[in-house]
Amino acid sequence: MGLFDRHAGLLDAYRDVRTTGADPFQIRMERVLSPTEAIINGKKCLLVGTNNYFGLTFDPSCMDAAIEAIRAEGTGTTGSRIANGSYSEHVALEHEIAEFYGKKHCMVFTTGYQANLGVISTLVGPEDFLLIDADSHASIYDACKQTQAEVVRFKHNDPASLDARLRRLKDRDEGDKPGNRLVVLEGIYSMLGDSAPLKEFVAVCKKHGAYVLIDEAHSLGALGANGRGLCESAGVLDDCHFIVGTFSKTLGAIGGYCVSNDPDFDILRVTTRAYMFTASPPPSIVASVRQALKVVKAQGTLLRKQLWDNVHTLYDGLVAQGFKLGPEYGPVVGVHLPDRMTAIGFWRAMLDAGIYVNVAVPPATPNGVSLLRCSLCAVHTKEQLDHMIEVMTGIGRQMGVLQPKLKVVGSGR
Amino acid sequence: MRTAQNVIVENDDATAVLLRRVPTRGEVMAEIVTQLANFRTDDSYVIRGETVIAKDLAIDSLAVMDMVMELEDRFDVSIPMNVVAEIQTVDELANTILKLAARR
Numbered sequence: 001m002g003l004f005d006r007h008a009g010l011l012d013a014y015r016d017v018r019t020t021g022a023d024p025f026q027i028r029m030e031r032v033l034s035p036t037e038a039i040i041n042g043k044k045c046l047l048v049g050t051n052n053y054f055g056l057t058f059d060p061s062c063m064d065a066a067i068e069a070i071r072a073e074g075t076g077t078t079g080s081r082i083a084n085g086s087y088s089e090h091v092a093l094e095h096e097i098a099e100f101y102g103k104k105h106c107m108v109f110t111t112g113y114q115a116n117l118g119v120i121s122t123l124v125g126p127e128d129f130l131l132i133d134a135d136s137h138a139s140i141y142d143a144c145k146q147t148q149a150e151v152v153r154f155k156h157n158d159p160a161s162l163d164a165r166l167r168r169l170k171d172r173d174e175g176d177k178p179g180n181r182l183v184v185l186e187g188i189y190s191m192l193g194d195s196a197p198l199k200e201f202v203a204v205c206k207k208h209g210a211y212v213l214i215d216e217a218h219s220l221g222a223l224g225a226n227g228r229g230l231c232e233s234a235g236v237l238d239d240c241h242f243i244v245g246t247f248s249k250t251l252g253a254i255g256g257y258c259v260s261n262d263p264d265f266d267i268l269r270v271t272t273r274a275y276m277f278t279a280s281p282p283p284s285i286v287a288s289v290r291q292a293l294k295v296v297k298a299q300g301t302l303l304r305k306q307l308w309d310n311v312h313t314l315y316d317g318l319v320a321q322g323f324k325l326g327p328e329y330g331p332v333v334g335v336h337l338p339d340r341m342t343a344i345g346f347w348r349a350m351l352d353a354g355i356y357v358n359v360a361v362p363p364a365t366p367n368g369v370s371l372l373r374c375s376l377c378a379v380h381t382k383e384q385l386d387h388m389i390e391v392m393t394g395i396g397r398q399m400g401v402l403q404p405k406l407k408v409v410g411s412g413r
Numbered sequence: 414m415r416t417a418q419n420v421i422v423e424n425d426d427a428t429a430v431l432l433r434r435v436p437t438r439g440e441v442m443a444e445i446v447t448q449l450a451n452f453r454t455d456d457s458y459v460i461r462g463e464t465v466i467a468k469d470l471a472i473d474s475l476a477v478m479d480m481v482m483e484l485e486d487r488f489d490v491s492i493p494m495n496v497v498a499e500i501q502t503v504d505e506l507a508n509t510i511l512k513l514a515a516r517r
Contacts (some may be wrong), residue, residue, distance in 0.1 A: 134478070134482065164486065165491050171517075269417075363474075
């Protein structure tokens with residue numbers, strides 16, 4: 001058997017995708033012009049799939065901070081914090097994020113993926129139990145492969161399903177199984193844009209003495225009066241023992257973090273392999289993230305309003321045209337399409353029309369659904385989104401995804 | 414045949430009909446076959462104990478895990494993901510459920 005034979009099934013599916021003439025997984029942004037526009041295939045395209053929720057990638061104050069940091073401290077750290085030490089700015093960033101959440105401790109990671117991978121796989125070990133939502137992000141699933149804890153999946157966004165699984169962690173003869181229980185949830189799920197019923201989940205966790213870890217990757221900035229995420233908007237910040245997030249979406253850079261009040265939290269710095277054995281974030285990233293956090297604090301209310309206005313424009317506009325969307329409003333809007341090839345064809349047609357969104361097909365999607373995944377930006381204009389709805393409606397009718405508009409036929413004769 | 418006292422629909426788990434007592438092997442096999450029926454590539458294929466789930470049926474690993482969740486709620490057991498990963502045949506899946514149900 002050849003090395004690549006095991007991927008034969010995926011290769012076939014990938015060939016299918018490429019027969020449409022464009023490869024969504026190797027798209028090239030020839031030049032990014034702004035948070036909402038880029039040149040793709042020689043043409044200016046509207047970007048509605050970049051997770052750039054506040055549009056801060058081109059914020060002048062964040063860009064200036066990054067440029068100054070490069071001049072002052074160079075382009076990279078060339079090593080991990082354990083081997084090469086921390087820069088003062090790493091420590092300052094950690095203090096600022098901890099303060100943002102009102103938590104005592106924070107650890108910064110080089111990517112959000114590593115934050116989930118490292119923290120989750122290290123927090124639980126042999127004899128412990130890790131309970132994850134069925135629709136969890138790949139970084140959470142990968143953490144499951146690295147831990148020695150027993151991993152149990154519960155039904156997506158279903159507190160009763162979690163309750164049943166926590167209840168079952170007992171033995172007929174020996175009673176409750178020893179070991180910690182860690183429950184992993186996400187503020188906003190990245191494919192369909194739906195939020196966890198966090199208050200209900202927290203109540204279930206309290207009942208069973210389980211720790212709560214919530215990943216606010218897509219909800220930082222977007223949810224809560226101060227933009228802390230679902231933990232804030234659901235009013236359970238103090239009940240979330242670990243909050244993980246990323247710098248690569250709302251904060252417009254790259255990196256991840258975890259905050260906690262646990263007094264022993266810092267031991268993770270010498271036990272978490274995804275933290276110890278990779279280079280730390282470079283000065284430019286740390287500087288732009290620190291500035292972006294300041295922007296979120298100072299202008300978050302306005303940016304959040306703009307973002308949610310845009311969410312409503314797109315969501316309501318698409319629903320009005322008959323599209324089937326994810327279950328609730330959110331900065332991610334998932335548009336259901338009947339199958340993989342329709343989704344790829346639709347995606348391609350949109351790109352040809354100058355609109356870039358993501359296409360998500362099995363196995364990256366829950367329940368085998370095929371989706372166009374749109375993510376909104378606070379700085380999208382209403383005109384841009386109205387245009388997008390018009391284009392999508394046209395393609396939808398052309399492809400038979402939407403019913404053709406009924407013409408009122410005159411009955412004069 | 415299910416008898417009334419064996420079938421308890423829990424308020425907090427309305428979708429699953431929960432079997433609280435230790436199920437028989439026949440009950441477990443019947444439920445697995447029902448769950449897997451939609452994944453046959455050929456309607457005439459008969460799912461048996463020796464059926465290799467990932468090979469003889471058109472089912473990906475995610476769908477296997479989703480099916481396992483349904484079985485968990487039917488028989489009131491939890492099968493850890495690492496255990497699911499090692500299960501190959503229908504018989505092995507049934508044995509795992511019976512073993513866990515006997516311990517609860």
